[in-house]
Amino acid sequence: MKRLATFTIDGEAFGVDVSRVREVLRPQDLTPIPLAPPEVAGLINLRGEIVTALDLRVRLGSPTRADDRAMSLIMTTPHGPVSLLVDDVGEVLEVGDGRFDPPPTTLRGAARELIVGTYSIDDRLLMELDVEHAIDGTTPSGADVEMEDR
Amino acid sequence: MDEIVAEFLVESIESLDRLDRDLLALEREPSREVLASIFRTMHTIKGACGFLGFPRLERVAHSAESLLAGLRDGSTSMTPEIAEALLRTGDALRSMLDRIASTGSDGEDGHDDVVGDLERLRATPAEAHTTEPVAPATPVTRPREGHGGVTDTTVRVDVALLDRLMTLVGELVLARNHLVGLAEDAADPALASASQGVDRITAELQDGVMKTRLQPIRTAWSAFPRMVRDLALALDKRAGVETDGEDTELDRSIIEAIKDPLAHLVRNAIDHGIETPRERAEAGKPDEGLIRVRAYHEGGQVTIEVADDGRGIGIAAIRSTAVEQGLIAAEQAGRMTERQLIELLFVPGFSTADHVTTVSGRGVGMDVVRTNIERVGGSVDVVSEHGRGTTFKIRIPLTLAIVPALIVSSGGRRYAIPQANVLELVAVSADDLGSVHDATVYRLRDRLIPIVSLAGVLGSTGEVRSGGSLVIARADDRRFGLLVDGVSDSVDIVVKPLGRHLSGLDVFAGATILDDGHVAAIVDVVGLADRAGVARGERDRPDDDRTTPVATSGATSLLVFSDPSGARMAVSLDLVERLEAFPRDSVERSGVDDVVRYGDRILPLARVDELLVDRRREHRYAGEELPDDLQVLIHRERETLLGVVVGRIIDVVEHPLELQPASRPGVRGTMILDGRVTEIIDLAGLVRGRDERRTTPLRADTGAAS
Numbered sequence: 001m002k003r004l005a006t007f008t009i010d011g012e013a014f015g016v017d018v019s020r021v022r023e024v025l026r027p028q029d030l031t032p033i034p035l036a037p038p039e040v041a042g043l044i045n046l047r048g049e050i051v052t053a054l055d056l057r058v059r060l061g062s063p064t065r066a067d068d069r070a071m072s073l074i075m076t077t078p079h080g081p082v083s084l085l086v087d088d089v090g091e092v093l094e095v096g097d098g099r100f101d102p103p104p105t106t107l108r109g110a111a112r113e114l115i116v117g118t119y120s121i122d123d124r125l126l127m128e129l130d131v132e133h134a135i136d137g138t139t140p141s142g143a144d145v146e147m148e149d150r
Numbered sequence: 151m152d153e154i155v156a157e158f159l160v161e162s163i164e165s166l167d168r169l170d171r172d173l174l175a176l177e178r179e180p181s182r183e184v185l186a187s188i189f190r191t192m193h194t195i196k197g198a199c200g201f202l203g204f205p206r207l208e209r210v211a212h213s214a215e216s217l218l219a220g221l222r223d224g225s226t227s228m229t230p231e232i233a234e235a236l237l238r239t240g241d242a243l244r245s246m247l248d249r250i251a252s253t254g255s256d257g258e259d260g261h262d263d264v265v266g267d268l269e270r271l272r273a274t275p276a277e278a279h280t281t282e283p284v285a286p287a288t289p290v291t292r293p294r295e296g297h298g299g300v301t302d303t304t305v306r307v308d309v310a311l312l313d314r315l316m317t318l319v320g321e322l323v324l325a326r327n328h329l330v331g332l333a334e335d336a337a338d339p340a341l342a343s344a345s346q347g348v349d350r351i352t353a354e355l356q357d358g359v360m361k362t363r364l365q366p367i368r369t370a371w372s373a374f375p376r377m378v379r380d381l382a383l384a385l386d387k388r389a390g391v392e393t394d395g396e397d398t399e400l401d402r403s404i405i406e407a408i409k410d411p412l413a414h415l416v417r418n419a420i421d422h423g424i425e426t427p428r429e430r431a432e433a434g435k436p437d438e439g440l441i442r443v444r445a446y447h448e449g450g451q452v453t454i455e456v457a458d459d460g461r462g463i464g465i466a467a468i469r470s471t472a473v474e475q476g477l478i479a480a481e482q483a484g485r486m487t488e489r490q491l492i493e494l495l496f497v498p499g500f501s502t503a504d505h506v507t508t509v510s511g512r513g514v515g516m517d518v519v520r521t522n523i524e525r526v527g528g529s530v531d532v533v534s535e536h537g538r539g540t541t542f543k544i545r546i547p548l549t550l551a552i553v554p555a556l557i558v559s560s561g562g563r564r565y566a567i568p569q570a571n572v573l574e575l576v577a578v579s580a581d582d583l584g585s586v587h588d589a590t591v592y593r594l595r596d597r598l599i600p601i602v603s604l605a606g607v608l609g610s611t612g613e614v615r616s617g618g619s620l621v622i623a624r625a626d627d628r629r630f631g632l633l634v635d636g637v638s639d640s641v642d643i644v645v646k647p648l649g650r651h652l653s654g655l656d657v658f659a660g661a662t663i664l665d666d667g668h669v670a671a672i673v674d675v676v677g678l679a680d681r682a683g684v685a686r687g688e689r690d691r692p693d694d695d696r697t698t699p700v701a702t703s704g705a706t707s708l709l710v711f712s713d714p715s716g717a718r719m720a721v722s723l724d725l726v727e728r729l730e731a732f733p734r735d736s737v738e739r740s741g742v743d744d745v746v747r748y749g750d751r752i753l754p755l756a757r758v759d760e761l762l763v764d765r766r767r768e769h770r771y772a773g774e775e776l777p778d779d780l781q782v783l784i785h786r787e788r789e790t791l792l793g794v795v796v797g798r799i800i801d802v803v804e805h806p807l808e809l810q811p812a813s814r815p816g817v818r819g820t821m822i823l824d825g826r827v828t829e830i831i832d833l834a835g836l837v838r839g840r841d842e843r844r845t846t847p848l849r850a851d852t853g854a855a856s
Binding site: 031032033036042043047048049054080082 | 658
């Protein structure tokens with residue numbers, strides 16, 4: 001059985017492998033960084049450690065967040081913690097292989113790359129996020145160009 | 151490997167580096183302290199060998215110790231032969247230590263030749279005429295017995311543990327800030343005093359923990375004196391090395407990364423830079439070449455210089471070699487500037503050495519030097535002067551350090567600017583900036599400096615606000631004014647690296663946490679200047695005015711102006727010392743010259759159009775084409791000033807020089823600037839031409855020179 005930490009983005013339910021989530025934080029003070037790639041929402045101060053916050057809405061190509069009340073999932077990575085900004089954090093769910101399906105073909109382009117597959121739970125669709133891709137992948141809207149520019 | 155053995159190896163290798171230094175010092179000048187230090191080193195190694203069971207190593211160290219004891223009590227006197235034997239002892243010990251590191255045993259090689267020499271020299275009595283003992287009868291303090299010796303005061307700690315401590319201290323700082331805030335609100339004397347105590351201790355703890363990861367740069371260059379001596383001997387040259395700032399501290403991993411590049415630069419300096427003693431004598435230099443290695447803090451960076459007083463980089467040789475090796479076309483080579491040619495040194499495979507030596511000239515090296523330094527976020531610049539020497543300047547960022555910084559605000563956000571990049575602060579209004587001319591430059595006392603708006607570069611609002619602060623900043627040899635909305639504080643900040651997602655941002659050097667817990671990005675002043683297109687080459691150091699800076703960007707700063715008839719021209723900003731405006735009626739006549747008073751000097755004036763066509767007119771400053779305030783570019787050639795009168799100053803632009811052939815003398819060429827044909831004036835040539843005409847007074851006025 002796999003355990004997924006669930007959260008929502010623009011009304012849709014997502015999950016990530018719970019073992020990769022170090023902690024969940026309430027909305028934090030964000031310091032935006034000019035000229036940064038678009039998915040970088042800014043830097044947060046995690047008890048003295050400076051952590052880069054990535055906005056999953058930008059990654060998934062969803063509409064821009066209207067307020068600054070994003071929750072923060074602090075993910076562990078080999079290069080230190082990274083924060084993923086999401087709309088709301090839900091419960092941790094156990095999911096079985098039986099209800100697993102590949103990503104729906106109707107999924108929008110940007111999101112499709114980031115989704116491992118879907119689980120149907122109580123008539124709701126839960127999309128499992130590919131953590132590595134979400135953290136390291138690039139956002140099609142020009143983040144790459146930004147980096148190559150130098 | 152046994153931990154005790156590992157520790158012994160580390161300590162012994164460190165002491166052997168010191169041994170080399172000490173021996174070279176002793177060879178130059180007898181000193182009882184130095185001799186005592188050498189003796190102690192050898193004794194410590196010998197003692198530990200016996201303890202750990204390395205009989206061959208012990209035997210070599212023992213022979214050396216006996217010889218040293220003889221030197222100390224005066225029964226043997228110091229000779230070059232002895233110095234050589236002791237240096238070779240150091241080498242033998244090193245190779246045995248290497249063997250222990252890889253195999254755990256001190257091997258089969260007993261280094262009998264070294265031991266034999268040491269014993270023979272020990273047996274040679276002091277010669278009558280050099281009987282003065284190196285050390286007096288007072289006994290040298292015996293080192294502590296047994297393993298460890300003088301290096302017992304250090305312990306080895308896992309870097310991961312230090313990182314963890316760093317993070318904890320960061321958390322403590324924030325908790326402290328919270329506590330201090332609460333104590334201020336509570337107005338309770340007991341709480342206030344307790345919070346003060348926590349405040350002070352936290353600061354000291356933070357400082358202490360930061361320092362644990364730093365090492366003096368000495369560890370990277372302790373081998374240089376020996377290396378220089380051996381190389382110079384091998385090449386029949388004479389050279390010494392002088393070091394300065396060896397206590398400058400850098401993160402340990404950075405020291406590891408720059409060790410080899412630095413050694414390579416020193417080797418190059420001896421092989422290519424320093425001339426043979428005869429060549430040096432002919433050039434009027436001391437026989438012995440000097441290599442100076444310096445390190446110092448500059449901004450959030452450490453600068454390391456490797457300078458020699460040798461022949462300088464042969465520009466002609468670079469040019470011909472580059473063409474021979476097919477790197478550039480002959481026709482292209484003729485057009486390249488000195489800077490661009492020097493830059494070729496860093497191209498992989500490039501070498502100008504006439505012959506391949508074991509030292510250098512194999513075409514590997516300079517590109518590797520640059521690559522390794524850039525890998526840790528550093529940069530390399532070269533300054534060379536023909537016949538006077540070459541200086542390599544390496545700048546290494548500190549990713550982990552406390553630096554004093556200025557906290558500024560811009561576009562509603564706060565940024566930290568390392569204090570060492572800040573020369574001064576000026577309060578300005580929009581009028582101050584507009585008063586010179588359309589271009590964004592500011593006249594600071596007598597100097598023109600380009601202005602960069604922080605908000606503009608960072609892409610927030612490009613508007614120049616009605617008021618603000620101008621941070622006069624220095625980025626390597628460039629000076630510019632950074633316009634910010636306000637300056638709030640000057641504090642010590644802890645530099646933290648940016649995460650991978652932001653590592654491509656060259657305008658920021660890192661981030662820091664401010665006292666209130668908010669994060670602020672640290673401005674990388676050099677990266678910002680690059681991004682804003684601030685021209686390189688505006689020299690700040692009067693002592694090496696005539697040297698050639700090597701720029702990494704091909705753009706030139708051009709001052710665009712019109713001549714009195716409205717023709718569009720430009721001149722390299724480097725050639726313009728200042729811009730001045732003089733009222734037309736302040737022009738006076740002195741002999742054949744028109745002059746104005748300029749401070750306590752007399753400044754001769756020349757109209758740019760007259761310089762170009764070699765023509766004199768009557769009523770030169772009476773025409774309607776000139777404004778009431780004469781716009782004057784001040785050009786300086788050594789101590790001689792000339793004011794060049796132009797029509798109007800239009801702009802300062804940053805543009806690569808892509809010249810079309812010149813249409814008339816005195817013009818370097820034409821190019822399209824901002825969509826308009828612009829003549830690039832050869833100001834230095836025009837001024838020389840004027841001087842020549844003035845010293846040939848009989849020459850007829852020819853009208854147009856063309």
